[in-house]
Amino acid sequence: MKNCNLIIAGVGGQGVILAGNVIGEAAMSSGYDIKKTDTIGMAQRGGNVISHLRIAQKIYSPIIVEGEADIVMSFEKMEAARCSNFLKSDGIVILNNRAIPPLSVSRGVEHYPTDEEIISILKQKADKIYFVEGTKKAEELGNARTLNIFMLGCLSCFLDIEDSVWRECIIKSLPSRIVGVNIAAFEQGIEAIKI
Amino acid sequence: MSVNKKLLSGNEAIALGAYHAGIKIAAAYPGTPSTEILENLSQFKDIYAEWSTNEKVAMEVGVGASYAGARTLVAMKHVGLNVAADPFMAVAITGVNAGLVVVTADDPGALSSQNEQDNRHFAKLAKIPMLEPSDSQEAYEMMITAFDISEQFDTPVLFRTTTRVSHSKAVVELGDKKETPGVKGVFKHNFQKYIMLPANARFRRPLVEERVKNLASYSETSSFNRIFKGDDKLGIISSGMAYQYAREVFPGASFLKLGFTYPMPENLIRKFALKVKKLVVIEELDPFIEEYVRSLCIEVTGKEFISIIGELTQDIIKKGSYSIGILAENEVKKTEYTAPKLPGRLPLLCPGCPHTGTFYTLSNLGQRSVLPGEKPREPKLIITGDIGCYTLGALPPLSAIDTCGCMGASIGNAIGMQKAGVDEKLIAVIGDSTFLHSGITGLIDAVYNKAKITLIILDNKTTAMTGHQEHPGTGKTAQGEETVAVSLESIVRAIGVKNIQLVSAWDIKALKNSVKTSIDSGELSVIIVSGACAVDLRRGVDPGIIDVNKCTACGLCLALGCPAIQKDGDMIIIDGSLCVGDNCRLCRQICPNKAISPDGARQSERISEEL
Numbered sequence A: 001m002k003n004c005n006l007i008i009a010g011v012g013g014q015g016v017i018l019a020g021n022v023i024g025e026a027a028m029s030s031g032y033d034i035k036k037t038d039t040i041g042m043a044q045r046g047g048n049v050i051s052h053l054r055i056a057q058k059i060y061s062p063i064i065v066e067g068e069a070d071i072v073m074s075f076e077k078m079e080a081a082r083c084s085n086f087l088k089s090d091g092i093v094i095l096n097n098r099a100i101p102p103l104s105v106s107r108g109v110e111h112y113p114t115d116e117e118i119i120s121i122l123k124q125k126a127d128k129i130y131f132v133e134g135t136k137k138a139e140e141l142g143n144a145r146t147l148n149i150f151m152l153g154c155l156s157c158f159l160d161i162e163d164s165v166w167r168e169c170i171i172k173s174l175p176s177r178i179v180g181v182n183i184a185a186f187e188q189g190i191e192a193i194k195i
Numbered sequence B: 001m002s003v004n005k006k007l008l009s010g011n012e013a014i015a016l017g018a019y020h021a022g023i024k025i026a027a028a029y030p031g032t033p034s035t036e037i038l039e040n041l042s043q044f045k046d047i048y049a050e051w052s053t054n055e056k057v058a059m060e061v062g063v064g065a066s067y068a069g070a071r072t073l074v075a076m077k078h079v080g081l082n083v084a085a086d087p088f089m090a091v092a093i094t095g096v097n098a099g100l101v102v103v104t105a106d107d108p109g110a111l112s113s114q115n116e117q118d119n120r121h122f123a124k125l126a127k128i129p130m131l132e133p134s135d136s137q138e139a140y141e142m143m144i145t146a147f148d149i150s151e152q153f154d155t156p157v158l159f160r161t162t163t164r165v166s167h168s169k170a171v172v173e174l175g176d177k178k179e180t181p182g183v184k185g186v187f188k189h190n191f192q193k194y195i196m197l198p199a200n201a202r203f204r205r206p207l208v209e210e211r212v213k214n215l216a217s218y219s220e221t222s223s224f225n226r227i228f229k230g231d232d233k234l235g236i237i238s239s240g241m242a243y244q245y246a247r248e249v250f251p252g253a254s255f256l257k258l259g260f261t262y263p264m265p266e267n268l269i270r271k272f273a274l275k276v277k278k279l280v281v282i283e284e285l286d287p288f289i290e291e292y293v294r295s296l297c298i299e300v301t302g303k304e305f306i307s308i309i310g311e312l313t314q315d316i317i318k319k320g321s322y323s324i325g326i327l328a329e330n331e332v333k334k335t336e337y338t339a340p341k342l343p344g345r346l347p348l349l350c351p352g353c354p355h356t357g358t359f360y361t362l363s364n365l366g367q368r369s370v371l372p373g374e375k376p377r378e379p380k381l382i383i384t385g386d387i388g389c390y391t392l393g394a395l396p397p398l399s400a401i402d403t404c405g406c407m408g409a410s411i412g413n414a415i416g417m418q419k420a421g422v423d424e425k426l427i428a429v430i431g432d433s434t435f436l437h438s439g440i441t442g443l444i445d446a447v448y449n450k451a452k453i454t455l456i457i458l459d460n461k462t463t464a465m466t467g468h469q470e471h472p473g474t475g476k477t478a479q480g481e482e483t484v485a486v487s488l489e490s491i492v493r494a495i496g497v498k499n500i501q502l503v504s505a506w507d508i509k510a511l512k513n514s515v516k517t518s519i520d521s522g523e524l525s526v527i528i529v530s531g532a533c534a535v536d537l538r539r540g541v542d543p544g545i546i547d548v549n550k551c552t553a554c555g556l557c558l559a560l561g562c563p564a565i566q567k568d569g570d571m572i573i574i575d576g577s578l579c580v581g582d583n584c585r586l587c588r589q590i591c592p593n594k595a596i597s598p599d600g601a602r603q604s605e606r607i608s609e610e611l
């Protein structure tokens, strides 16, 4: 695999950290060096979360420098825009079509960016933007919390990690009673990109 | 033989390293970024792991265990070592019996702390050895070595990590667990070693200096202090996470990587300095290494181009390096890209937080909240605060905390202000874990010195801020055993407080009455507000819904600062996926138009904790 610098963004409670851990396990099982670090605000819940993942033969720093991310994958629309600074000029964005307005927006103090605004911010840097309906699909599966594994399905289309390794790592990371629905979400994620 | 590899955070690696080194005892008080160390250790059922009441107690438990022959780990965040400094300095003199390792997890950039401090100075202050890992692999290996050093040199070892090391995951190659036969703890009486009467302390004093000398020679040969040969034009001395960043910025340079950073290896540093044309130190926070190198009369630079403040990044190193001419201009990113301005996500009390009602009450009585279209009023009351989730009560729209310095300070601060003669009524606000950690002595002072203040103890039955650890008031130990739940009320009563009120966190009227009668009583009073932390309450309840026919959009409910109550154009709505419904009901109590009721029709999908 070529080296990959991956940013995962989202809001506390969306499962960003777990998703990053599964990717880390999958990359390690595939023989790569991997370092991962999360930046989480002081907020217990509802703050933004950014995970940095670096996959290569040998890694020193876990942090991705601005302009060095191959992929930004965001579980929330505006958070993708917030991470645009990390993108390489030929970077890829995978974006869950879901808005979670912060309090300043729901209080009517600030304005939540429109889809056009978000796309225009990302277009300054990104080569390709994939809009996916992760939350919708997860809800249709009957468990909104499978969003993170759906997003892993999307991501798996861009990384050189065997399908069987992904599945193994997902199964290892989740309680057995919810493995089935999460595997279904993973498969839907793959489909969302392949279509 | 296949290698056993695991993806571990620094804290997981620290815990596993200690376990593999054969520890029998671990003691800690929670605090970001150190908390996961004891959380991980508490999973091992063949060792004893405790959440101590505070860091000082954790240190004392650790010292006792070490004296009795058990390898012991003590862990805390950087400011925890301030609290534990007294027993820490004491054990530095007595030395140990079985290995004792003290982890200090520093927080450069104060990402989740009240301050930034470089605890490497503590090693020098206490004259004890220090190890500084730069990733999870080193954290694991150094921890095992740390116990050997501790026993070989009869000294506690300071193990210094930072947020970025503790919380980053990396691949770790694991060794085997050291087999520790289940020997019983034994204390060997030793008058001169363990009893620091002045005469004995003076006797041990030269031994400490001797120890530093021996450790300095050990430092010269430690495998954690290593030269990586590169181009001799530039030599970089670095430690901790800064080393990882520097390696990326200067892939071709020569490096002296220090992992055993006190005492420092003088000869190794001299040797390295002679080999390179220009010598720089790249380190996070204080010029700890740089000042030592300079004290050897070696020409060196460091803080001249690397900020002394905050967490380092590769970008900071690059820009600084360019400014002193050791990095070419084309290596430094031009920032032609300006980041978009987007609405931020401020930290907030959660929907259904039991602290909300108290701060709403204080905000009203203290004239802090401002309704839409109204002007701010002159604030009333002085509300001294403490550290925990409830510190967020300082933020708008509640704005009902006036001071916050360190754990336990609220009570003493209020006493001081009252004695200084302020006119305003004084209220101190403190959480249950914080009260047990370091509030009790303050309250004793208030009783003893006849302070006329009101103390509000916010009893949410957990240590919420750091991720819901047990504490002496919860009735459960770190390893999940049932135990006595220390009663806050009994403590307050036993100290001698006469005016005590017990109030539910969900009853706005009772909260208001209790605060009013307490501050008007003119005597020392304590209110214990009880209500369980909302994070466990999110499922299976009917969220509130606002009746559009009754709501006049007056905005009073917005003054609660509840994230579930939101503005949608001119209307106010409740986000059913966030509201905890019947577990809270605060907004229903304050709505003047009785427009809010439970939405029986909806069993909504909830955003809840991470898996």
Ligand SMILES: Cc1ncc(C[n+]2csc(CCOP(=O)(O)OP(=O)(O)O)c2C)c(N)n1
Binding pocket: B029, B030, B031, B032, B055, B077, B079, B080, B083, B113, B114, B387, B388, B389, B390, B407, B430, B431, B432, B433, B434, B435, B460, B462, B463, B464, B465, B466
């Ligand atoms: C000396 C010290 N140790 C630990 C911490 C980390 N810390 C901050 S608040 C807190 C405890 C908060 O618990 P509690 O008082 O019960 O309030 P809650 O968060 O539950 O509202 C801890 C452990 C600190 N800031 N200072």
